[in-house]
Every structure is written in structure tokens, then in C-alpha cells.
Amino acid sequence: MSTYVMADLHGRYTELQEMLKKIDFGVEDKLIIAGDICDRGKENYEMLKWMESKPANVEFIKGNHDEEFIANVDLLTIEMKKNPSLRHCYDKLKELDEYFDYYGTIGQLIDGYGVNFKQLSLWADIMYEFPYLKELQIEGKDYIIVHAGYMDEDSLANSPLAKNSSPSQLKTMALSKEVFYTNARDAALMVGGKRDTTIIAGHTPTISNSIFFNDGKVFRGERPEINSVIYNIDCGAGFLDKSKSANMACIRLEDEKVFYLR
Ligand SMILES: [Mn+2]
Structure with missing residues (x-):
């Protein structure tokens, strides 16, 4: 079991x-999807139907794109109370706000x-x-699976940022944990992490210009002050058709082996 x-x-x-074929995913195995199942790619319908079918041994964690999907449907829910035509409500919201269904996923689901x-x-x-994160222990090692990054008072207080911040400022920053879990970028490594724990996150593709750049391979970083390791496993699957170095990755926690689509 893996x-x-x-x-x-x-x-x-x-x-x-x-990928599931490649790793020979079986009934004894477990798969955790750390957020962002939709947008960018073309097979959103298939992905959502798969999610809806509650595939055995698969758990989902909330990502910012999942939150956006929820927010878009919330907006539609409000509009539908005034006019029951989904088409009308969709077009009206799109006209009011260019960021509504920014990636066109809901439009594609309705039209296509x-x-x-x-x-x-x-x-x-x-x-x-979907939960914001999952904590688990594998072979005696502590892991946190989260979409963008994990932080707590300890990871903040031991970061270089803490030198220039007062305790109350740090406390205020720690209040926005859920936003950090789903949206942190470079901060996921700079102030994030958890003492004696390995964080597995995604969100910032390792093909884009950031602290996590690794040319489409999984990025592994450390916060030695708190003995925390941070993996970024978003190798840019959203951009498979746009970038040659984009990839899709899957990490097996038992030995931290990474599998790539291509
Ligand atoms: Mn994301």
C-alpha cells in the first residue's frame, strides 16, 4: 500500500x-489531490464527474481554483433568484465582472x-x-498536504521576516492562515513550513519565474531553522500544451519518489 x-x-x-496507470494505482493505495482540479485544461467536465463519483481511495484538498469555482456558483445562485435562466445569469455576471469565470470553465460546461x-x-x-489540509504520518515521518503552503506562529517567528516584525504583527499575519493555505507563493518557503514536518504543496508551477523554478521538475526546499522540508509538486500540468518543460508529477510518500507524466 502506497x-x-x-x-x-x-x-x-x-x-x-x-499517471494512475503509470503508478499502477490499486485498491490498496491512496491518492491525495492537493487542490485545483479545474481551469486551464480542456477536460474540466470529465474531472468534475470523476470528483463527483467519489473515486475510491482518493481525497481532495481545497485549492484557490476550487474556491473560485465555489464563488462563481455562489454568484450564479444569487442571480438565479432574480431570473431562472442560467444562460442569462451567466452572461450578466460575465458582463459585470471580467473576473467572473475568468478561465471560462463554467461557460465551457454550460455550452459544451x-x-x-x-x-x-x-x-x-x-x-x-474539501479540507484545507491533511496531516498524516508515514513511516514515522510527519507530513502536511496543502494546496499552496502551510504556516503557523512558529514558522513565522523563526523566519528572517520576524527580525523586522513585532510579535503583534506576526500574530496578525498568522490570522490569515486559510488564505496562505490556498494562495501562498514564495512565502510558502520563506515563512512557511512546520517544525519537524514535510510539507507537500503545489500552486506555483515550477516552470514559472519564482523561488520554486525548477524547469518543470518537482522543487524541494528546506527551512533548517524549523527542520521543515517543502516540496512543490506543481510542475505546470495546466500548461502542458503551452510549455515544453511543463509536466505532471506524482509523489509517493513512502520513499518520496517522484513520477512524471513525460
Ligand atoms: Mn493554485
């Missing part, structure tokens, strides 16, 4: 299935797949229940 983690699937359903409001609401309700 425990695998993937993140940032971004509508790449076919590639996800290829005839998805109705009930179906959208059901998917949003399922995503709403």
Missing part, C-alpha cells in the same frame, strides 16, 4: 488517468456539455467540503 500526492490537475483528466445549475451547485457543494 500513498501518492498530486496537485494542480487543472482539467487534465486524460493525463491524470495516464449542457450542464445545468443543479449540477454546478452539486459540484460546488462537494468542493466546499
Whole structure:
């Protein structure tokens, strides 16, 4: 039995299935999806149907794109109370706010797949229940699986940032934990982490210009002050058709071996 983690699937359903074949994913194994199942890729419908089917041995963690999906459906819910036409409400929201359904996923679901409001609401309700993180122990090692990054008072207080911040400033920063879990970028390594724990996160593709750049390979960083290791496993699956170095990765926690799609 093995425990695998993937993140940032971004509508790449076919590639996800290829990866499951590659790792020979079986009934005894467990897979944790660390957020962002939709947007960017074309197979959002297939991905959402897969999520809805509650695949055995698969757990989902909340990412910022999952939160955006929920927020978009919330907006539609409000509009639908005034006018029951999904098409009308969608177009109205799109006209009011260019960031509504920014990636066009909901539009694609409605136009290309005839998805109705009930179906959208059901998917949003399922995503709403995703936890922000999962803590687990494998072979005596502590892990936290989270979409973008993990931080706590200890990881902040022992960061270089703490030298220039008062205790009350640090306390205020620690209040925005949920935002950090789903949206942290470079801060995930600079002030994030957890003492004596390995963090597995995604969110910032390792093909983009950031602290995590690793040319489409998994990035591994350390916070020695708190004995924390941070993996970024988002190798840019959302950009598979745009970037040659983009990849899809899957890490097996028992030996921290990484599998790549290509
Ligand atoms: Mn993300």
C-alpha cells in the first residue's frame, strides 16, 4: 500500500488517468489531490464527474481554483433568484465582472456539455467540503498536504521576516492562515513550513519565474531553522500544451519518489 500526492490537475483528466496507470494505482493505495482540479485544461467536465463519483481511495484538498469555482456558483445562485435562466445569469455576471469565470470553465460546461445549475451547485457543494489540509504520518515521518503552503506562529517567528516584525504583527499575519493555505507563493518557503514536518504543496508551477523554478521538475526546499522540508509538486500540468518543460508529477510518500507524466 502506497500513498501518492498530486496537485494542480487543472482539467487534465486524460493525463491524470495516464499517471494512475503509470503508478499502477490499486485498491490498496491512496491518492491525495492537493487542490485545483479545474481551469486551464480542456477536460474540466470529465474531472468534475470523476470528483463527483467519489473515486475510491482518493481525497481532495481545497485549492484557490476550487474556491473560485465555489464563488462563481455562489454568484450564479444569487442571480438565479432574480431570473431562472442560467444562460442569462451567466452572461450578466460575465458582463459585470471580467473576473467572473475568468478561465471560462463554467461557460465551457454550460455550452459544451449542457450542464445545468443543479449540477454546478452539486459540484460546488462537494468542493466546499474539501479540507484545507491533511496531516498524516508515514513511516514515522510527519507530513502536511496543502494546496499552496502551510504556516503557523512558529514558522513565522523563526523566519528572517520576524527580525523586522513585532510579535503583534506576526500574530496578525498568522490570522490569515486559510488564505496562505490556498494562495501562498514564495512565502510558502520563506515563512512557511512546520517544525519537524514535510510539507507537500503545489500552486506555483515550477516552470514559472519564482523561488520554486525548477524547469518543470518537482522543487524541494528546506527551512533548517524549523527542520521543515517543502516540496512543490506543481510542475505546470495546466500548461502542458503551452510549455515544453511543463509536466505532471506524482509523489509517493513512502520513499518520496517522484513520477512524471513525460
Ligand atoms: Mn493554485
